[in-house]
Amino acid sequence: xxxxxxxxxxxxxxxxxxxxxxxxxxxxxxxxxxxxxxxxxxxxxxxxxxxxxxxxxxxxxxxxxxxxxxxxxxxxxxxxxxxxxxxxxxxxxxxxxxxxxxxxxxxxxxxxxxxxxxxxxxxxxxxxxxxxxxxxxxxxxxxxxxxxxxxxxxxxxxxxxxxxxxxxxxxxxxxxxxxxxxxxxxxxxxxxxxxxxxxxxxxxxxxxxxxxxxxxxxxxxxxxxxxxxxxxxxxxxxxxxxxxxxxxxxxxxxxxxxxxxxxxxxxxxxxxxxxxxxxxxxxxxxxxxxxxxxxxxxxxxxxxxxxxxxxxxxxxxxxxxxxxxxxxxxxxxxxxxxxxxxxxxxxxxxxxxxxxxxxxxxxxxxxxxxxxxxxxxxxxxxxxxxxxxxxxxxxxxxxxxxxxxxxxxxxxxxxxxxxxxxxx
Numbered sequence: 522x523x524x525x526x527x528x529x530x531x532x533x534x535x536x537x538x539x540x541x542x543x544x545x546x547x548x549x550x551x552x553x554x555x556x557x558x559x560x561x562x563x564x565x566x567x568x569x570x571x572x573x574x575x576x577x578x579x580x581x582x583x584x585x586x587x588x589x590x591x592x593x594x595x596x597x598x599x600x601x602x603x604x605x606x607x608x609x610x611x612x613x614x615x616x617x618x619x620x621x622x623x624x625x626x627x628x629x630x631x632x633x634x635x636x637x638x639x640x641x642x643x644x645x646x647x648x649x650x651x652x653x654x655x656x657x658x659x660x661x662x663x664x665x666x667x668x669x670x671x672x673x674x675x676x677x678x679x680x681x682x683x684x685x686x687x688x689x690x691x692x693x694x695x696x697x698x699x700x701x702x703x704x705x706x707x708x709x710x711x712x713x714x715x716x717x718x719x720x721x722x723x724x725x726x727x728x729x730x731x732x733x734x735x736x737x738x739x740x741x742x743x744x745x746x747x748x749x750x751x752x753x754x755x756x757x758x759x760x761x762x763x764x765x766x767x768x769x770x771x772x773x774x775x776x777x778x779x780x781x782x783x784x785x786x787x788x789x790x791x792x793x794x795x796x797x798x799x800x801x802x803x804x805x806x807x808x809x810x811x812x813x814x815x816x817x818x819x820x821x822x823x824x825x826x827x828x829x830x831x832x833x834x835x836x837x838x839x840x841x842x843x844x845x846x847x848x849x850x851x852x853x854x855x856x857x858x859x860x861x862x863x864x865x866x867x868x869x870x871x872x873x874x875x876x877x878x879x880x881x882x883x884x885x886x887x888x889x890x891x892x893x894x895x896x897x898x899x900x901x902x903x904x905x906x907x908x909x910x911x912x913x914x915x916x917x918x919x920x921x922x923x924x925x926x927x928x929x930x931x932x933x934x935x936x937x938x939x940x941x942x943x944x945x
Contacts, residue, residue, distance in 0.1 A: 562592045563847045564616040568603035571803055573867035581864060585854040591847055601719055611635040615839035617848040623658035623669055623835040630837075636666040637838040642849050646856070651874040658833045658873075667837035668856055671870030673798030674888040675725060675830035677819075680812045683710070683790050691816045695761065698819045702770045705793040712770040714792035715922075716783030720915035723775075723922045725830065726796055727758070732828045733821035734758050740828075746943035750935040759932075761821065763925040776923050798832065799869030799884045815887050831892065833873065913938040 565582065569575040575597055582593040596616070598606060607621065611630060621627060630636045643649060643665045649656050652669065659667040677691070684690070687708040692698035702712035717723040731740045735754050742748040743755075765771070772783055772792065784804035786792040795801060796818065805813055817829065836855070838848045854860065862877050871888050872880070880886055917935045921928060939945070 561844065561847065562594055563618065563844055563851050564594045565596065565618045565851075566603070566607075566610070566616045567595060567597045567620045568600045569597055569620070570600045571800070571868045574864060577864045577867060581855055581860045582851075584860070585851050588854065589847070589850055593851070611839050611841065613841075615841040615843075617842040617844045618836060618838060618851060620670065620834065620836050621667070623667065623833045627659060627667060627835060627837070628661055631661045631666050635840050637840050637842065637845060637848075638664050638666060639668075639838060639849065639852070640664045642852060646853055648856070648874075651876050653875055655833065655873045659835055667835040668852060669873035670834045670836050670861075671865045671868070671873055672831055672833045672888075673800060673869075674871060674891060675729065675796065675798050675818075675832070676891075677794045677796055677816045678787065678799075678801055679794045679814055679816065680787065680790060680809075681814050682812045683793060684814075686790075687793075689793060692819045694819055694823075695821045699765075699768075701793070702765070702768060706769065710790070711772050711786065711792040712794065713765075713772070714783040714786040714795040715771050715775050716778030716780045717775050717919045717922060718777060718779045720912075720919050722780050722783070722797065723918040724915050726922075727762070727918050728830055729796065729818040730762055730821065731755070731758050732830070733818060733825060734761070736825045737828045746939055746945070750932045750939060755932075759921070759925075759928055762921075763928065766922060766925050771922065776919060799882070799888065802869050802882075802884065813884065815884050817891065829891070831871075834870075910938060910942040 567578060569578060579595055582595050586593040655669045658669045659665050689701060689704060692701040705712040715722055734757055739748060739754055772786065780797060781804060784795060784801040787795045788804045788809060802810060802813060838845055842848055858877050865872055866880060869882050869885055871885055914935060917931050921931050
């Protein structure tokens, strides 16, 4: 994930193709851990939960294997399980390539010497010319340690036909959001679908509220351990959030649901809106996708600037990879515009490079246009380099959503964790 002060424009640019060789590939399905490979194999661990995107990755791997004359092994893991597994396999049993997140989540592994410096590949392929500001997502101390593989602009998604059916309008202010919520409840639908079984959607909601109330500088101070969770500036954030919870605006028993189940409630017309990225589209049938629409999070303080959540995924070469040259050749092939575009399209990802054709998904193109006029920050807690801090924070906000009356105890515990992690 990455923090971008300004998002890049999306004008098309020319691309210089890299050269390649020829031969055959073998691509496997899902395995819990990397397969044992021969010296010339290229092993890949992905955590793709979108079947069409995984198929595209396999097709790209097969194409590279045929062109380069190597055996390519793709092992796909459960997305959530991968967040734990990567901390182990980067130390022992590393693949040649793995998928992860940029920004501080990447930086945590860079500081431990677990991701390879690929600045040479960046220079050879002239990636800075086509990535613009998104190059910063994978840059640390002037060196590049991965390639951004697509971004997600967070916001409020809804069904147009549901809004038409119940006479709902997209809320643009706090007052309009409260009125929207009451109208949804009167119609018998949940105002906001959310599933916090995997913890991070609750923290994402906090992220956007804090950006709307306290702005970018204070939000980043909190993310970087420079501001206390007990700071009075956060009081209105939790006051407003608690008021929404007390009014029953969120999915009941949300701690029992993953984001997929919550997105299904939106798709099934049982909820009015959902705060997430465009990947929630996977809960919709192809016939219903044209009904899915996007709106930015409501303005909560008119005096605060327009900042948005934009998370960036990435692909890396582990420092302990056995075939680093083969990995570099695969990355160059994978990152060709025609290949990257096929991988990004199924998941509704915003292209990281500015020379890709317009997406077939109107939601992606809306995100691209939105990003031209706003500033942004990375997904909450993905900026924290210590996994203990991330876990404590995410659990804390999940508990707050479930039992806001325990606010003081929750925030005190979060503050204690912050002091321990940052040695304050």
